[in-house]
Amino acid sequence: MNTTGALGLFAQATLSIVMEALPFLLMGSVASGLVEAYVPRERVERLVPKGRIAATLFGLALGAATPCCECGVVYLARRLMGKGVPAGAAITFMLAAPVINPVSILATLVAFRGDPTMAVWRCLIVATAALVVGFLAGGEKAEALLRPLAGDAPSCGCGHDHGPGQDHGHAPATVPGSPFGSLADALPVAALAKKTRRDKAASAFTHAMADFLNMAMVLVFGAMAAAAFKAYVPAPVVMAMENDMALAIPGMMALAVGLSLCSQADAFVAASFSTFPMAARLAFLALGPMLDLKLVLMWRQVFTPKLVRRLAILPAAVVFAACVAFGLATGGAS
Template identity: 80%
Template sequence: MNALHNIDLFAQAALSIVFEALPFLLLGSLASGLVEAYVPRERVERLVPKGRLAATFFGLALGAATPCCECGVVYLARRLMGKGVPPGAALAFMLAAPVINPVSILATLVAFRGDPTMAVWRCLVVSVAALAVGWFAGGQKAESLLKPLAGREPACGCGHDHVPGQAHGHADGHALAASPADGPAPLFGSLADALPVAALGPDRRQQAASALTHAMADFLDMAKVLVFGSMVAAAFKAYVPASVIMAMENDLALAIPGMMALAVGLSLCSQADAFVAASFSTFPQAAKLAFLALGPMLDLKLVLMWRQVFTPRLVRVLAWVPAAIVFVVCVALGLATGGAS
C-alpha cells in the first residue's frame, strides 16, 4: 500500500511540475523565436551598453521588466547572446528575471501575507548572484560559452541560427529568400501560408515562418529535458522520508543546506515556490530565503537545460557561484537574526 502511495505521489508531482512549467516554456520559446526572426543584431548591439559592468546591470534591468519563469528563459538568453547581447548581460538576465520580475515579487508578497521582507531579501540575493555570474561572463566571448545546437549550427559563422533552407540575413535583419537549390522549404512554410500572416508580403511571411520554426525547435529541445527533470524531482519528493525534512527545522546548520538541496530537488516554478516556502512555517527565515533564492537559479531541470546550451565550464559556474553566494548570505543572515523563524 505504501509503495502504491509513493507511486501515486510520484506521478502527481511529475505531472504537476510539467503542467506548471509548460506554459512558461512555451512563452519563452515563442519569445526566443520572435527575437531570432524580428530583432536585427545591429540594433541590439547599439542598444546594449558597451562597458562590462554597465552591460551586466542592463541585463538585470531587463530581467526586472520581463515576467517569465526559469523554464523558458534559458533559450531566450541564448538567442540574445546570438544577437550580440554581451554574455554578461544575457546571463544576468537569465538568472535574475525569474525572481525580480513583478509577477514573482507579487507571488512572494501574497505567500508571506504582505510582509515585504522575504521578497526584498530574495531579490537582493538573486541580484548579487546574477551580477557575479554576469561579471564573470562579461569578460568572455559568446562563442566560448555556447554549445552549437545539434542539426542547426550556422555554417556562415554569424553566431546565430537559421531556418533550414534559409539564406544568411542582411544587416537590416531580414533574411534572403531561399532558392530551390538551397534545400527544403521552412518547416512551417505551409502553416505560415495558412495563417492570417499570409496576407503580408513575402518578407513578412518568411519572418513569421522563421519565428515559428525556431520557437518549435526550442520548445521541443527543452520539453524533453523538462519531462526528465520533472521525473527526477518527483522521485525526490516521493521517496525522501518526511522525517528527514522535519529533522532540519530546529538546526540552522542543517536547515540552510537542507532547504537549498530541497529547492534543487523539487525544481519548482519561480512564480509558485514562495507558497511552498511559506508552508515551512517552523523553519528559520534564513533557510526559507535559501530555498527561495537558490531554486530559480539552480535546480535539476535547469542543469539539464544548461547542458544542452552552454559549455561545461559555464555550467559549473552557473551551478557553484549562485549556490555559494546564497549559502554565505543566508548563513550570515541566520546568525544575525539568531535563527528566527
C-alpha cells in the same frame, strides 16, 4: 501518525499548494507569451550597451522587465548571445529574470501573506549572484562560452519544442552556404509581410499554453514532494532540521535543486515549510531558480563545461553565504 492520517495530510497539503500557485503560473505564462509574440528581440539587442559593467547591469534591468521562468530562459539567453548580445548581459539576465520579474515578486508576496521580507531578500541575493556570474562571463566572447548548435536547441530560443510553422514570428533561419545569408534575403518581398494581429495572438496563446502545461507538471510534482516531506518524514528528522540552521540551510538548498520547481510557484512550496528557519526558506527560494536538475541538463546542451561549472558553483556559494549571514543577523527566526 497512522497511515490514513498521513495520506489525508499529504492530499490536503498537495492540493493547497497547487491551488494557491496555479493563478500565478497562469499569469506568468500569459505574460511570457505576450512578450514572445509582441516584443521584438532585435530592438532590445540594439539597446544593449557594450561596456562590461554597463552590459551586466542592463541584463539585470532586462530581467526585471521580463516575466518569464527558468524553464525557457536558458535558450532565450543562448539566442541573445548568438545574436551579438554580450555574454555578461545574457548570463545576468538568465539567472536574474526568473526571480526579479513582477509576477514572481507578487507570487512571493502572496505566498508569505504580504510580508515583503522574503521577496526583498530573495531579489537582492539572486541579483547579487547574477551580477557576479554575469560580470565574470562578460570578460569572454560569447562564442567561447557557447557549444555549437547540433539541433539540440529549438531555433526560436524559447526552450520549447514546436511543430512546423510555430516560429513565434522570429527572423527566418540562415541558409547554410547561401550567399544571401538568410531566407529573408532570398524570398520576395510579398513573402516577408509582417505577421497579422491574429498570427501574433495565436503565437502568444501557443507559447503561453506550452509554458503553462510544462510548469504545471513540475509544480504538481514539487507540491507532492513537499507534502510527502510533511506527511511521511519522521518527526525527529524534521525537528533536527527545524532547530539547527546549519542543517536547515544546506538541506533546503538541496531540496530546491532536486525539486526543480518553477520560480512563479516555488514560493508557495517554501511557505509550506512554515516551521523551518526563515534563512533556510530563503535559501530554497534564492537557489532553486538559479540551480536545479533541469537547468543543469539545459546548460550542458547550450554552454561550455567551464561556464556550466561557474553556473553550478558560484550561485550556490553566494546563496549559502548570504543566507547564513541573514540567519545570524535575524537570530534564526522562523
